[in-house]
Amino acid sequence: MSEKIYVGVDLGGTAIKVGICDEHGQLMHTYEGPTEVDKGVDMVIANIEKYVRHIVVESPYSWEQLAGVGAGVAGFTNVREGIIVLAPNIGFRNVAIRSILEERLGKPVKIDNDANVAALGEAWAGAGKGVDNCVCYTLGTGVGGGLILNGKIYQGFSGMAGELGHVSVVPDLEAIQCGCGKMGCVETVSSATGIIRMAKDAVERGDHTSLALVDKIAAKEVFDAAKAGDEVALRIVNRAAFYLGKSMAAVAAVINPEMFIIGGGVSKAGNILFDEVRTVFAKLTPEPLQEGVKILEATLGNNAGIVGAAGLLLRS
Amino acid sequence: MSEKIYVGVDLGGTAIKVGICDEHGQLMHTYEGPTEVDKGVDMVIANIEKYVRHIVVESPYSWEQLAGVGAGVAGFTNVREGIIVLAPNIGFRNVAIRSILEERLGKPVKIDNDANVAALGEAWAGAGKGVDNCVCYTLGTGVGGGLILNGKIYQGFSGMAGELGHVSVVPDLEAIQCGCGKMGCVETVSSATGIIRMAKDAVERGDHTSLALVDKIAAKEVFDAAKAGDEVALRIVNRAAFYLGKSMAAVAAVINPEMFIIGGGVSKAGNILFDEVRTVFAKLTPEPLQEGVKILEATLGNNAGIVGAAGLLLRS
CATH class of the missing domain: 3.30.420.40 (ATPase, nucleotide binding domain)
Known part of the structure; x- marks a missing residue:
């Protein structure tokens, strides 16, 4: 298997859900774990990294096949700069999530707010496919x-x-x-x-x-x-x-x-x-x-x- | 002078207006002549060609500097195919204006309807510049x-x-x-x-x-x-x-x-x-x-x- 895979992250206040998609948006594996908002921003970021690594390692795919990671979050995001400006339910304020995750994962990262991300999901691989x-x-x-x-x-x-x-x-x-x-x-x-x-x-x-x-x-x-x-x-x-x-x-x-x-x-x-x-x-x-x-x-x-x-x- | 120039055509029921712009949308020369709708589609197209050639020849620019020609028309256009689907005031119905003009002028041609073209003009070089x-x-x-x-x-x-x-x-x-x-x-x-x-x-x-x-x-x-x-x-x-x-x-x-x-x-x-x-x-x-x-x-x-x-x- 040499095709590329894409990991999506749904960053919620209670749970972080991650999933592996192929290049057509077919969701092949999912995994989730607690967000642990109460333990602070660093722990939430460490958890994202942990769950992303976990789902890829446990999957039939190699880390090399991972083309990148995208994350959606309820809140205000600066998409161009890759910053979560304000996300009250995970306690983030001006967190440069993209560069932090890119460094920790060694992969390209993109972020957006939950409404846009859900819209893209439906348009890409749901009711709006094609x-x-x-x-x-x-x-x-x-x-x-x-x-x-x-x-x-x-x-x-x-x-x-x-x-x-x-x-x-x-x-x-x-x-x-x-x-x-x-x-x-x-x-x-x-x-x-x-x-x-x-x-x-x-x-x-x-x-x-x-x-x-x-x-x-x-x-x-x-x-x-x-x-x-x-x-x-x-x-x-x-x-x-x-x-x-x-x-x-x-x-x-x-x-x-x-x-x-x-x-x-x-x-x-x-x-x-x-x-x-x-x-x-x-x-x-x-x-x-x-x-x-x-x-x-x-x-x-x-x-x-x-x-x-x-x-x-x-x-x- | 080696910069590229762009000719815009405003295809109206009475007159065809043409103009030369630089790459920033600065309008440098204009010219207009009668549309001659009563003489039929072929004459209207011949007039477009004539006025486009005329304005470039009379300008300080060479034909080689002309990067392409765009035309706006009141009516329904199929932008992708370059077809004027219906333009009552010039008597056009399903005229493949883009390919006809590209052949006659030997330059790339694009078309769109008058509302879109006017919007682009204002956004590009008018009130919306930048x-x-x-x-x-x-x-x-x-x-x-x-x-x-x-x-x-x-x-x-x-x-x-x-x-x-x-x-x-x-x-x-x-x-x-x-x-x-x-x-x-x-x-x-x-x-x-x-x-x-x-x-x-x-x-x-x-x-x-x-x-x-x-x-x-x-x-x-x-x-x-x-x-x-x-x-x-x-x-x-x-x-x-x-x-x-x-x-x-x-x-x-x-x-x-x-x-x-x-x-x-x-x-x-x-x-x-x-x-x-x-x-x-x-x-x-x-x-x-x-x-x-x-x-x-x-x-x-x-x-x-x-x-x-x-x-x-x-x-x-």
Whole structure:
């Protein structure tokens, strides 16, 4: 076996997940160990090195076949300089992770933030395989995004391209304030947080719904209730889908992508969400901008981060 | 003189304008002649060749210094194949203009549509000189756009990236239908057509305004009236500025550009428009996405098309 391999690192607050990909983004081995944030930055870096060495040594591949290592992290990164500017959940501030790891591993290293890395994973080897221009949404606590343009992560002027959750789409009369300080961002309705908020509001004001126990409502329960025919839950899901579809129409007019990939916990709602998103997108997007455009669910799940991190070596 | 020169062609329905640029986009000579659309496709192409040869021969540069020719045209173009798919105002349909001109001139040729070419001109040698990521609006009969990402025109999946006029920003309660068939596009309010429509509506319903003579209102008159203190005209200008600024906030969240360049007839309104656009953009865009972002008036005027066309050789 002489082909090259790429190791991706998903640097989380609890665990560091590593994986080996081939040059097509096929994930062949994974391994994970504790991050040990409490032991400080040096220990976290030592752990990254340890897990990367471990997975390669235990694999059928040689260290020489390792072409490089990519890492994704939740936080602000300076991609060009290879610095983690601020990553609160691992306690990093201005850590020149790229040069440190390059020295310790003797291999090229690239880094990026988790949203971009997950987008690259899906575009490279997931739902968007073979697609050059795609837009990825992650519907979780917030609404994250990443743009893959001409096959590569697009960073924008200050590294903040793809802040898709902060496209404002909710009309003033029904808008609420977003965490970013502005009104009507799609994140306020189409994230898990937004869906749960709408459900709690409904229960608290006494809407006739099967949803109950305000403290325990999760987005999944809202979807389940909607699928079971609960009218209130269905309206909440449709509202989340409507504003997501509306924001996608704006994105289509700006960058004319070939594909929208939707991942994250909320995407698990399946057809009840996707059917409505596709309907709204078709209704609000000028014909020529929707021709041939696909809206698909992400396929790599939690592995998108590892795969995309490995892809940084080839696609950034 | 041994430096290379680049000829740009602005292929219009009445005139073909050509210009010589240096490698920095400095426009040094211009020339124009009639398009002669009525004499057919072959004559139009012969005229392009004639004017390109003429301007180089009459210049201090030699034919050998000519590195290539770029052409911009109003219509649908297939950039990759070098084909003008449909350009009604010059009567072209599926004309393989690139290969025809390359054969006749013996030089590399590139083509693109007029909006992209004007955007490239401004980004390369106009207001955006030195800026890698910028978004250009042309506010004329419609609202056109072009994206320069990483220094190059970004085409998107089907060549329609930058359809900025069709970002929907007007709330349903006050939206009207756009030429594209959808409701509330920024083009319906922020184009010259939109401004004139609002002015005519005001006059026809008897608003107390200095504007009069419905058939003769032009956008410039609305700006002049607004500057002179006409309240109705001022509200129209503010409304055009508001929705433009609102659409720019959405664009900023998606692609995080360093600069917005606004050109076209409406941009001639000057500060009365730009001050309001900047205010609205600052109000509606999350802080980190507006940091360091500039909003400027286009500087090349009608020459943006020639300069950008010349730039296609270096920047596409």
